[in-house]
Amino acid sequence: MQKLVICGGNPLHGEVVISGAKNAALPILMAALLPSEDVQLDNVPALQDVRTSLKLLSELGVTSESLGPNSYLIKPQGINHHVASYDLVKTMRASILVLGPLLAKFGQAQVSLPGGCAIGARPVNLHIEGLRQMGADITVENGYINAKVDGRLRGATILMDMVSVTGTENLMAAATLADGVTIIENAAREPEVEDLANFLNSMGADVRGAGTDTITVYGKEKLHGGTYRVQPDRIETGTFLVAALATGGDVTCRNTDPSMLDAVMKKLTEAGATITKGDDWIRIQAAERPRPVNIITAPHPAFPTDMQAQFCALNAIADGAGWVRETIFENRFMHVPELRRMGANIELEGNTAISKGVKQLTGAHVMCTDLRASASLVIAGLVAQGETVVERIYHIDRGYEAIEKKLSALGADIKRVS
């Protein structure tokens, strides 16, 4: 099994090019089965989750052709199978995003229940309830969601009980081929939802209001093909910004979008960073030991849960006490015991991680438990004294393209070993 070996202590300096967003690319790939013509997707990140998505699509009968390292031609004409099996769904929860598009286009879908994962139970009841309101007949048996509808899904007004990102995306994508108008209330406002809406509209869909809490979709009989560029990854950007500040560096993230990162940049500034930005870049300069910050995760535009683990690593070395409260997932502090192995002084009280910053972390063997927990361990390794060995890095490869290469180019001493 591969590991990352990091010798900490080098401040990060230079420029890093940000990849396309995992959490935008995955729903877009699944929605690429909706049209009746080919779709070209650009700026698709080279990630394990993308390879899993292409495999899932290929099992359905979608063929894809690589047009370069980050571009694919998706050909949805050959779909002859409507089942997303447990073997693939268990490795990537976002597989659930195939449910809405398959049902809308073919009137049937069988998708394995994703089940719980390290960060929480993560049920999909809102996806199922919304599709039922659109006329689908859905049963859950033997670990599979079996969905069918006679004819087309029907437009409906759906009030979501909770804000759900993939729930909103599944219903929005399904609604593009429904008969009539669908209104999704209490919709997620995450930038990835907007990116999916823009992609759907580029194929002739009529989706309005994405980025607000009410999305209206005017259903069409069919969608056409096209070309679309996936938005930059705001979480990868945020991760590099935190790594730069933690190491006392000076880093510019290129090919990104600062408008998606207000809450993160606010906390970085509170932590003592100087931030400058342009339309598609952000520069962070560290001046002193980071100051501690207090964070509450919440749906966009508030602070993203996908960035809290990285800030736990930052607070661990900050000059004073700070806390991080997680309100989205019930078990998203798996990184804390690992950070403690490196000398961090962090206490867990319910859903809050309270940290008393230490001057120096020390290298240790640590283990990844989930994607962003892995990122926090890498950041801790970059600042720790001595060698840190990060194990089970398949988690990090789900969501960070060539992380060790990008960090090495910024001056980090990091290598991947088998």
Ligand SMILES: CC(=O)N[C@H]1[C@@H](OP(=O)(O)OP(=O)(O)OC[C@H]2O[C@@H](n3ccc(=O)[nH]c3=O)[C@H](O)[C@@H]2O)O[C@H](CO)[C@@H](O)[C@@H]1O
């Ligand atoms: C592929 C992708 O885009 N993943 C992101 C997406 O996950 P995902 O879309 O799975 O997360 P949700 O927004 O759905 O989850 C938010 C909360 O709602 C709950 N819930 C959700 C659906 C449902 O049917 N019932 C229910 O109770 C969840 O358990 C969780 O407590 O948004 C999360 C929250 O920003 C991010 O951390 C993930 O990186």
Ligand SMILES: C=C(OP(=O)(O)O)C(=O)O
């Ligand atoms: C939790 C995440 O992803 P997923 O929903 O795919 O597990 C993430 O991107 O941080």
